[in-house]
Amino acid sequence: MIKYKHRLIENRLSELFEYYPVVAVLGARQVGKSTLVENLFSGKISSTVFDPVMDIGNARQDPDFFLQNITPPAFFDEVQYAPELLNSIKRNVDQEKKNGMYLLSGSQNLSVLRDISESLAGRVAILNLWPMSYGEVNEKPGGRFLEQWLSEPEKQDFSDTGTGRPVFDTIWKGGYPRISELPDTLIPGYWQSYMQTYIERDVRKVANIGSLQTFGRFIGLLGALTSQEINYNQLGRELGIARNTARSWIETAESTFQWLSIPAFSRNPVKRISGKNKGYFTDTGMICNLQKISSPDVIASHPLQGALFETFVVMEIVKLIQKRPIQPNLYHFRSHSGAEVDLILELDGRLYPVEIKSKSNPARKDIRGFQAFKDCFPKENIQKCLVVCAVPSLRYIKEDVLAVPWWCL
Structure with a gap:
């Protein structure tokens, strides 16, 4: 089993999730985004990994129905493969008015940021994760x-x-x-x-x-x-x-x-x-x-x-x-x-x-x-x-x- 190594942004990520409804962790593929979230919030958060080919849970086809079956707090990994979900997340966040609802990760800054900034402006905090120091x-x-x-x-x-x-x-x-x-x-x-x-x-x-x-x-x-x-x-x-x-x-x-x-x-x-x-x-x-x-x-x-x-x-x-x-x-x-x-x-x-x-x-x-x-x-x-x-x-x-x-x- 690979031993988890602590990351510098752990405290900042925990603090932001306490005060924002949505936090996005962005970085290159395999820099440890999902590993960071899963270890930091172990047992406290559900997890869904999206795929470029398969429509996991029909999240792209029917994002509202997908979210109805997910109880926050929830982690959506590689969210760039399901950008249709972001407007549904916005509606849920505006309705619930709670912090610590959704954690997102993505490995494509340009497309993810554009979708996030348009859909979740004022509701999301963004952290970058680089390869380990x-x-x-x-x-x-x-x-x-x-x-x-x-x-x-x-x-x-x-x-x-x-x-x-x-x-x-x-x-x-x-x-x-x-x-x-x-x-x-x-x-x-x-x-x-x-x-x-x-x-x-x-x-x-x-x-x-x-x-x-x-x-x-x-x-x-x-x-x-x-x-x-x-x-x-x-x-x-x-x-x-x-x-x-x-x-x-x-x-x-x-x-x-x-x-x-x-x-x-x-x-x-x-x-x-x-x-x-x-x-x-x-x-x-x-x-x-x-x-x-x-x-x-x-x-x-x-x-x-x-x-x-x-x-x-x-x-x-x-x-x-x-x-x-x-x-x-x-x-x-x-x-x-x-x-x-x-x-x-x-x-x-x-x-x-x-x-x-x-x-x-x-x-x-x-x-x-x-x-x-x-x-x-x-x-x-x-x-x-x-x-x-x-x-x-x-x-x-x-x-x-x-x-x-x-x-x-």
Whole structure:
């Protein structure tokens, strides 16, 4: 029996279900949405899993009759396969006027969100569930340092940094729950099955893709572009597709939670800075599979090592902030002269810059982007800068720049 590993958003999910009639948990297929709900509400909630082919309980054909035979609280898994149900849920919620009635899950952000926002506006709370964080995989609490940095940036706790961790194994396996239980020899087979199901079910449902085979090549190419600004013209040329098609396919990858786009930070469109989105694959294990990286040992000398580490850290931060009631906005920065800041968090009128380096000894030459960012935006309230890396313990590179071990986040 596979052991359940607790998720960072458990407390938030429980709280929202107490105060909202409907809560939707959205995320990629097999990230653990149904497992989370079933363990958190074990014995307290009925469960129905919808199917893209079969009309379970005639929910699509007669959603009102289906709901009449379901006593809340109820969990409807993969609700994108029964969107007809949402208007019936709305009517029930408006009639009963109770909280904690329905939990929904879905693996297709675009279609599910559109249906939910139209049918359940003001009645639903939405949570995203990503692949497991490092702390979730290893059953260790995480996020204390990050939370303190965001809430009290002038105070940092240097007392508990632990010891160094082998990051390449974590990057190679990624955060999908099933993979954490598999021996390394079975992981490639898992990904082969996953990608086939993802393209044939999720992608076909969300978008009108002319060639699923070409889309599969597109996903493989995106894996090589993680942590880069995206040039749609170049992407289209590589695959022989139009620029607009490349843009549409990235939106499809986003809507199915495989890709995360982070906009460029800018207060003034006249300034000479890049306005392109930066993109990240949401799981490093999937990238390693797409790029045919056969083992963790290969990563150290692989051309994508830096991009993989940056992707891993960015997604760790994305996962950790999910448990906050108010989540920071995320941006990146790049000037036309090439100065960069990998990630900028914006919260309460303050900016928190983050640079990510796959090294254990970051130096001043690695933090030039921070000064360029400050020079570009001198009136902004910019807080202490972080360099997330493999440094053995927290240390200052300069007065306002702190090097942080990635495992301390």
